[in-house]
Amino acid sequence: FRQVKQAAxxxxxxxxxxxGITAEELADRIVPDLGFGKDGKRTFDYGKRSFTVRxxxxxxxxxxxxxxxxxxxxxxxxxxxxxxxxxxxxxxxTMKKQIKTTVTAQxxxxxxxxxxLRCWDTDxxxxxxxxxxxxxxxxxxxxxGVYEDGRLTDTFRYMEDGSFNTVDEDEFxxxxxxxxxxxxxxxxxxxxxxxxxxQLEDYEIKQSIDQLSRTVHILDESKAGEKTxxxxxxxxxxxxxxxxxxxxxxxxxxxxxxxxxxYCFWREDKDLGIGAELRFSGTAVGYDDGENVTxxxxxxxxxxxxxxxxxxxxxxxxxxxxxxxxxTRYYSEIVHQLTRATASSTERDADWKKNRHDQ
Numbered sequence: 001f002r003q004v005k006q007a008a009x010x011x012x013x014x015x016x017x018x019x020g021i022t023a024e025e026l027a028d029r030i031v032p033d034l035g036f037g038k039d040g041k042r043t044f045d046y047g048k049r050s051f052t053v054r055x056x057x058x059x060x061x062x063x064x065x066x067x068x069x070x071x072x073x074x075x076x077x078x079x080x081x082x083x084x085x086x087x088x089x090x091x092x093x094t095m096k097k098q099i100k101t102t103v104t105a106q107x108x109x110x111x112x113x114x115x116x117l118r119c120w121d122t123d124x125x126x127x128x129x130x131x132x133x134x135x136x137x138x139x140x141x142x143x144x145g146v147y148e149d150g151r152l153t154d155t156f157r158y159m160e161d162g163s164f165n166t167v168d169e170d171e172f173x174x175x176x177x178x179x180x181x182x183x184x185x186x187x188x189x190x191x192x193x194x195x196x197x198x199q200l201e202d203y204e205i206k207q208s209i210d211q212l213s214r215t216v217h218i219l220d221e222s223k224a225g226e227k228t229x230x231x232x233x234x235x236x237x238x239x240x241x242x243x244x245x246x247x248x249x250x251x252x253x254x255x256x257x258x259x260x261x262x263y264c265f266w267r268e269d270k271d272l273g274i275g276a277e278l279r280f281s282g283t284a285v286g287y288d289d290g291e292n293v294t295x296x297x298x299x300x301x302x303x304x305x306x307x308x309x310x311x312x313x314x315x316x317x318x319x320x321x322x323x324x325x326x327x328t329r330y331y332s333e334i335v336h337q338l339t340r341a342t343a344s345s346t347e348r349d350a351d352w353k354k355n356r357h358d359q
Contacts, residue, residue: 024118024271027109028128032102034095036133044074044092047082051075053092057160058206059103059137061096102134110138110182110209112250115333116271119147119181122174129158141208143196145183146175152187157199167195186216186332217335224324227317229298232278232338234352237345239283239293245341246278253285255307260284268304272327275301276334277315278341281357294349295342296356298334300326 009023016026035042040055051074054062063071074092077085112118120128129139139158146154156164156172164172174180185193197212207213243253246265254264254277263282268275281294300321323331349355 024109025124028120028124031106031128031132031135032098033133034098034102035091038131038133038136040133040137042095044088046077046085046088048080051092053095055099055133055137057137057140059099059134059208061099099134106135106138107209108250110142112269114182114184114209114211115330116269117147117150117181117184117327117329118271119179122176122178122180125180126174130162138208141200141205142211143183144180145187147179147181152183155183155188155192155196157196167192167199169199182211184329184332185212185214186218186329215336215339217332217339218328219323219326219331221324224322226323227299227320229300229323229335231335232295232342233297234349235295235342235345236292236347236349237295237342239291241344242280242293242295242341243283246337249337249341251278251337252307256285266305266307269330272330273302274321274326274330275303275305277301277305278338294352294355295345296352298338300331300334 012026013023016023019026036055042053044051044053050066051071052064052066053074054064056062063074065071074089077089129135140160142157144156144158145152146156154166154172156166156174158164164174166172193212200207200212243265247253251265251267254262254266256262261282261284264277264279266275266277276298278298279296281296283291283293299315300323301315301319302321303319305315305319326334
């Protein structure tokens with residue numbers, strides 16, 4: 001729910017401001033370890049027997065008994081177990097719920113970091129991705145880059161033994177004062193992408209987020225001066241499908257206007273100082289199930305826009321960013337998200353410009 005998300009985000013920002021750090025830095029600090037040690041293991045004591053739970057590289061739970069034998073699930077306490085077994089069993093069930101929520105939340109944060117090129121200095125990167133047992137598992141499946149002034153200079157992978165290596169499997173040393181971020185395939189040569197893919201395959205590692213295999217979208221130079229992206233114009237699809245996929249990728253519904261309808265979806269990325277808006281034929285809140293809508297165009301804009309119920313949030317031309325000035329990675333990510341959101345469309349209105357009625 002947007003209001004809950006906004007309230008939570010505001011609370012996080014207020015707390016971060018009190019600490020003199022950014023909201024993302026605070027979010028890094030409060031990633032839970034859920035009782036796991038640095039080795040990615042947590043033991044549940046039943047008294048006469050115990051069970052060890054290990055977080056695997058695929059972010060799943062592997063359970064072994066005190067003889068080292070793998071068991072399918074945590075057993076309920078038996079008659080011969082100590083009274084503490086009941087408490088341990090409940091703690092496991094709670095942890096199992098929390099791990100699902102935590103993994104989902106951190107996967108979304110990493111997707112966002114990939115989209116906007118969020119970087120960590122070396123010490124903070126180590127604190128989050130080496131010291132935290134949950135983020136440690138994420139880190140080992142991803143390809144990282146060292147950046148100087150936003151420019152990629154090196155790529156590396158974090159190995160299970162705690163070392164780092166290059167695409168050629170040479171040893172890599174982290175820079176003491178470097179900036180580390182997730183590499184995006186849009187900034188890599190095809191040979192380098194293929195090399196990293198081979199290495200992950202050789203080690204039988206599945207990436208925790210879609211990184212190297214995500215589709216890259218490059219702007220046609222002939223459209224660099226344009227201020228509207230019309231690649232999806234005229235696509236018709238179920239309104240609930242469009243809404244669900246966009247909201248699931250961090251977008252929001254536009255302001256509710258007369259008749260309880262809204263006519264756009266938007267997202268703003270503060271780290272870049274830029275936002276994106278997708279305009280469509282509109283639908284009334286609560287009545288988008290089963291109703292087809294028509295997608296119009298998308299625009300990029302600078303700064304933030306005031307939005308809310310009956311706030312007519314029309315962008316002004318001077319706020320719009322020419323497509324050629326949108327950061328390459330961000331452009332690729334927005335097109336990637338819109339492609340996913342409109343993938344179910346099987347029909348197109350060739351006269352959508354003439355028929356549009358969102359203004």
